[in-house]
Amino acid sequence: MKNRFILVAAACLLAAPAAAQTYDPVDWVEADPAGERALALFPENAAALAMDRGRPHHVYLADIDHPAGPLTFAMWVGPGVCGMNNCGLRIFDDSDRYLGGAEVCDQPGAIEIDPTAQFVRLCSDTARAVADLFWAYSPPTATNSLGQWQSQDERYLYHNGSRMLVSPAEGTIRYDRVRDGLRGDIADGTILFQGEPWQPGGAFQGTAYTFRKGCDPAPYEVVAGYEGFQEILTLRGEAPVRVEGGCAVARYTADSGNAVLIFDPTFD
Numbered sequence: 001m002k003n004r005f006i007l008v009a010a011a012c013l014l015a016a017p018a019a020a021q022t023y024d025p026v027d028w029v030e031a032d033p034a035g036e037r038a039l040a041l042f043p044e045n046a047a048a049l050a051m052d053r054g055r056p057h058h059v060y061l062a063d064i065d066h067p068a069g070p071l072t073f074a075m076w077v078g079p080g081v082c083g084m085n086n087c088g089l090r091i092f093d094d095s096d097r098y099l100g101g102a103e104v105c106d107q108p109g110a111i112e113i114d115p116t117a118q119f120v121r122l123c124s125d126t127a128r129a130v131a132d133l134f135w136a137y138s139p140p141t142a143t144n145s146l147g148q149w150q151s152q153d154e155r156y157l158y159h160n161g162s163r164m165l166v167s168p169a170e171g172t173i174r175y176d177r178v179r180d181g182l183r184g185d186i187a188d189g190t191i192l193f194q195g196e197p198w199q200p201g202g203a204f205q206g207t208a209y210t211f212r213k214g215c216d217p218a219p220y221e222v223v224a225g226y227e228g229f230q231e232i233l234t235l236r237g238e239a240p241v242r243v244e245g246g247c248a249v250a251r252y253t254a255d256s257g258n259a260v261l262i263f264d265p266t267f268d
Contacts, residue, residue, distance in 0.1 A: 023112035023121050026062045026073060033057040033078070040255040041090065042076045055079050060108045066117045066130055070094040077106050088227065089122070091133055096254055098236050100134045103227075157233060157263035164192065164263055166233070171197040171206065173263070185213045192261075193222070193235060210240055210258050215247035222261070235261040 031038050038059040039046050049057055057078030064071040072092040089111065090101040104111060105123035112121040119127045154167045161179035166172075173193035178186050195206020203225035209217035222237030239258035240249040253259065 021114050021119065021127065023114050023119075023127070025109050026064075026111045026113050026120075028060040028062045028073075028075075028108050031059045031061050033059045033076070035059075037061075037096075038076070040096065041072075041074050041092065043255075043257055043260050045076055045078075049078075064113065064117050064130070068131070071099070071117075071130070072096070073111075075104070075108050077108070089133075091130070097238070098254060102128075102133050155265075157265055159192070159261065159263050162186075166263065168198050171195045171204075182211075185211050190217075193224075195224075198224075208235055208237060208239075208258075208261060210242075212242060212247065215242070218242065218249050220252060220258075233263040235263075 062073040163177040165176040198204035218240040222235040238252040239256035
C-alpha cells in the first residue's frame with residue numbers, strides 16, 4: 001500500500017486539474033465524537049471532549065475512492081479543537097494509517113472534490129491534488145513556521161505533564177522533568193525521540209519510544225511536524241502494544257495513545 005500511494009502521488013503531482021473541472025461537496029457522514037473510531041483517528045481530542053461535556057463536538061468522515069486506493073477524509077470541529085480557518089483535515093488509508101492532511105476552514109461543506117477524487121478544493125481555495133496532501137511518508141521541507149521555530153536553540157515544551165527538552169540541532173526530545181506519576185517508570189534525561197538534526201519549521205522523522213517499568217524502551221518510527229494554527233509540535237506513528245503483563249511487543253497500532261505525541265509550549 002505504501003509504495004502504491006507514493007507512485008500515484010508522484011503521477012498526480014505531475015498533472016494539473018483541468019480548468020473546466022467540476023467539483024462537488026464531499027459526502028460527509030457525521031460520527032459520534034465519543035465513538036471508538038473517532039477517538040482512534042483523533043486520540044489527542046479525548047481530553048477536550050471530556051472537559052467540554054455539553055458543548056458541541058462534531059466529527060465528520062467521508063469515504064474517498066482515490067485512484068491509489070480507498071481513503072478516509074476526517075474532520076473534528078469543536079471548542080478548543082479548532083477555530084475559524086484552522087481545523088484539521090486528516091487523510092487515512094483503508095487501514096486507518098495516517099497519510100497527511102491540511103489546515104482548512106471549520107465548514108466541512110466548503111470542501112469540494114472532483115469526480116475522479118484526484119483533486120480537492122479546500123474552502124474555495126485553488127484546487128490541489130489529493131496526493132499533494134500525503135506527507136506522512138515523504139515529509140515536506142521548510143514551512144512558514146512561527147517565529148518560535150526559526151532557530152535551532154534548545155527549548156522546553158510540555159508533554160502530558162512532563163517538561164521536555166527539545167534539541168533540533170541534536171535531533172532529540174528528552175524528558176527534562178518527569179511528572180510525578182511517571183517517576184517510577186522514566187528517569188529525568190531519558191530520550192523520548194531520537195532522529196537526525198532537523199531544520200526549524202520543517203517536518204522530520206525518527207524513532208520514538210514507549211516505556212514500561214522493568215522493560216527496555218520499545219522503539220517505533222514516527223513522522224513529526226508543526227500542526228494547527230499555533231503550529232504545535234506533533235509526532236505520529238504506529239505505536240507498539242506490549243503483551244499483557246510483559247515486555248514483548250505484540251503489535252503496532254495507530255489506535256494507541258502513543259500514536260500521537262503532542263508537545264505544547266504551555267503546561268498541560
